[in-house]
Amino acid sequence: MKLLVTGAAGMLGTDLCDELTRRGHIVIPAGRETRPGFVTLDISDTAATLAAVREIAPDAIAHCAAWTDVDGAERDPESAYRVNALGSWNLAHAAHDTGAWLLGVSTDFVFDGTKQTPYHEFDPVHPLGAYGASKQAGERLIRETLPARSMIVRTSWLFGKHGKSFPQTIARLAAKLPEVPVVSDQIGTPTHTLDLAHVIADLLESPLPGTYHASGAGQCSWHEFAQAIVEAHGLSTPVVPITAREYADRFGSPTVRPAYSVLDNLALRLRGMDTLPHWRDALKAFLAR
Ligand SMILES: NC(=O)c1ccc[n+]([C@@H]2O[C@H](COP(=O)([O-])OP(=O)(O)OC[C@H]3O[C@@H](n4cnc5c(N)ncnc54)[C@H](OP(=O)(O)O)[C@@H]3O)[C@@H](O)[C@H]2O)c1
Structure with missing residues (x-):
């Protein structure tokens, strides 16, 4: 297949391009900045997006580009909507125009975190902040513009080699600080970008329109995740539990995050597809990498 990957220089996009190439697909990486081997594309530019997709004529678009600065979205929601809503809309329109499939991440x-059990794909969404709302808008625009050829893949707490992710940050802080304060009252599931890339590639090779949850198995707080990282590095730095409220006050974060956002990968299981490994195994694989 010929596959256009947006956000190809990002944390997920880089691993996804590698996985798709390894499987023998023709991969066209796209990014906002000009890079060798990349198509330069700002997805918030409607005319440029349509022209680029027409010229490339991909079988499918794997859409990993996003405004991912959660606090930045709270301060400047319109910029977040420009990328996450309009950008997704532009790609859906271009896919509709050219006959391509579109998979949006x-x-x-998108959930408010009030549920006590894992969220599955058929639960109602209710984002708490501008980032989640802009991503939800992107989901809707993709589904409404391209109902028969689109897939939405929701994931959580991504970590990977090609970005500034939580394991690197915690390891760096634990090596230089006497103690590391980490939020203990938000529960979710860490997801390794390599594992997610595997599932996205499977979905692109076996598409069925709809919404899919794809996150690591198990659940933990940020504090438990940090403790596992510190232990894996053989460090004895104490990881001190703090509340999300204390974190927001101490570090000036304007964002209210869901207190519980574990995703149940129900749709993948219903389809008999591979699900992702437990986050502890994924962390081991990541550190061994
Ligand atoms: N990271 C997480 O914990 C997490 C959790 C759940 C879901 N997700 C979703 O997973 C996907 C991948 O996330 P990630 O962590 O890999 O993100 P990332 O590392 O921040 O990469 C996002 C990429 O999008 C590009 N981009 C931003 N605005 C663009 C525009 N207007 N036109 C074209 N490209 C643009 C960025 O390019 P520049 O570098 O040039 O800005 C960057 O390469 C996103 O949809 C995100 O919302 C992430």
């Missing part, structure tokens, strides 16, 4: 932040 979304987030656990």
Whole structure:
């Protein structure tokens, strides 16, 4: 297949391009900045997006580009909507125009975190902040513009080699600080980008329109995740539990995040597809990488 990947220089996009190439697909990476081997594309530019997709004529678009600065979205919601809503809409329109499939990546932040059990694909969404709302808008625009050829893949707490992710940050802080304060009252599931890339590639090879949750198995707080990272590095730095409220006050975060956002990967199971490994195994694989 010929596959256009947006956000190809990002944390997920880089691993996804590698996985799709490894499987023998023709991969066209796209990014906002000009890079060798990349198509330069700002997805918030409607005419440029339509022209690029027409010229490339991909069989499918794997849409990983996003405004991912959660606090930044709260301060400047319109910019977040420009990328996450308009950008997704432009790609859906271009896919409709050219006959391509579109797979858009979304987030656990579309949920409000009031549920006590894992969220599945048929639960109602209710984002708490601008980032989640802009991603939800992107989901809707994709589904409404391209109902028969679109898939939404929601994931959570991504970590990977090609980005500034939580394991690197915690390892760095634990090596230099006497103690590391980490939020203990938000529960979710860490997801390794390599595992997610595997599932996205499976879906692109065996598409069925709809919404899919794809996150690591198990659940933990940020505090438990940090503790596992510190232990895996053989460090004895104490990881000090703090509340989300304390974190927001101490670090000036304007965002209210869902207190519970574990995703149940129900649709993948219903389809008999591979699900992702437990986050502890994924962390081991990541650190071994
Ligand atoms: N990270 C997480 O914990 C997490 C959790 C749940 C869901 N997700 C979703 O997973 C997907 C991948 O996330 P990620 O962490 O891999 O993101 P990332 O590393 O921040 O990469 C996003 C990419 O999108 C590009 N981009 C931003 N605005 C663009 C525009 N207007 N036109 C074209 N490209 C643009 C960025 O390019 P520049 O570098 O040039 O800005 C960047 O390469 C996103 O949809 C995100 O919402 C992420």
